Amino acid sequence: xxxxxxxxxxxxxxxxxxxxxxxxxxxxxxxxxxxxxxxxxxxxxxxxxxxxxxxxxxxxxxxxxxxxxxxxxxxxxxxxxxxxxxxx
Numbered sequence: 001x002x003x004x005x006x007x008x009x010x011x012x013x014x015x016x017x018x019x020x021x022x023x024x025x026x027x028x029x030x031x032x033x034x035x036x037x038x039x040x041x042x043x044x045x046x047x048x049x050x051x052x053x054x055x056x057x058x059x060x061x062x063x064x065x066x067x068x069x070x071x072x073x074x075x076x077x078x079x080x081x082x083x084x085x086x087x088x
Contacts, residue, residue, distance in 0.1 A: 023067035033079035040071035
């Protein structure tokens, strides 16, 4: 079976820089509740949510995540919570 390349909304590395630097809250996954249903992946407007290659966990690319919280709202198992970013 051949792999299908799915276009993503985030830029190629170096094209526009990291876009998640102004985020106020970040999504954090509770892996004990996550069933890998893929709803968060489906609804993410920036395509920063992925299922790991070993199909064992959800991975969020925080370099491009803007913290909109859609993944958290749409998760049917309440496995994603929005956590306030720490001041650097």
